[in-house]
Amino acid sequence: MTDATSFDGPRDVRFGDYVQLLKPRVMSLVVFTALVGLVLAPGGINPMLGFAAILFIALGGGASGALNMWYDADIDAVMRRTARRPVPDGRVTAGEARALGLGLAGLSVIMLGLAANWVAAGLLAFTIFFYAVVYTMWLKRATPQNIVIGGAAGAFPPMIGWAAATGGVSVESVMMFALIFMWTPPHFWALALFMKEDYHKAGVPMLTVTHGRRATRVHILVYTILLAGLAIGAGFTALGGPIYMAAAIVLNVLFLIGAVRIWRRDEGMAEADGYAVEKRFFRFSLLYLFLHFGAMLADTALLEVM
């Protein structure tokens, strides 16, 4: 007979578990990029309305995170990286995650429409739909291009921020979108390289699973080259200024060096040092995105001062 008394049930739900459903780390990037989009936009916006807009964009991002955790609980439970998330861990039921996600999605879109405008609200609604339905329900389990196309969801926030301030879409906001869009694949493929067994076990068709690790390394290099061209090219549009240009050149050279090193390694070398290069590339990719947007912000501040 099994020893039922040794079963250590899930502990009581805490407020923090619901916060976890909103993927706070992803949300921090959403908040930051949306803020840059909003601040860079010409015309400006009342600070209180700007604050409310960022808040509701973040909530919308959180809503799509909760919907993702509801739908992907089966995958998350298998992968070591995600097994401790609230739903697979049993602290929050899948139904609660779905209810929270749907509720916050509706709330955030309506409130963003009221606080800013309906163009921004429409973009936010599309972003939530794209992440929760197009990426999570459809692409993620179907194609190795999952994160390439799904990356669009993460790329929308600066465009929403821009739209909140201006009520429209422009070349600059599309450039900010493109920067995050092109950054996402190398970022996640580096993760897939060192999370080696996870995606295999869960049956998620990541590039590492379907086309092998060699192909993934080549893809990282190719996408990084395209990204570098785009990031430096963005410096010649209205987004760029002296600080952005300087930062973009340094960051993209460093990123390219990392991608080349990943490309030149094989699995034996990676195993030998515990995927140190891939992990460093992944961590640097976060800094890379943060500093590009930070530099845009700094250039805007510089213009104000001069």
Added chain:
Amino acid sequence: MAFAKDHDLHRRRLGMNVGVALTLVAFVAVMFGVTVVKVTNGGLIEAYDHQPRASVLPITEPVQ
């Protein structure tokens, strides 16, 4: 008259309830702030309600 002792569940979920309460208070505060800005900026708070009303009609010629 003594209050009934808190049920165990309420004590264990205190953090949860306080968190929900603070979230709601914050939401009200944000809504209040947005409302103040919208109203002081002269946002149109009179909507068309199927009655011609001078205040919501476009100005067609300068007032003499």
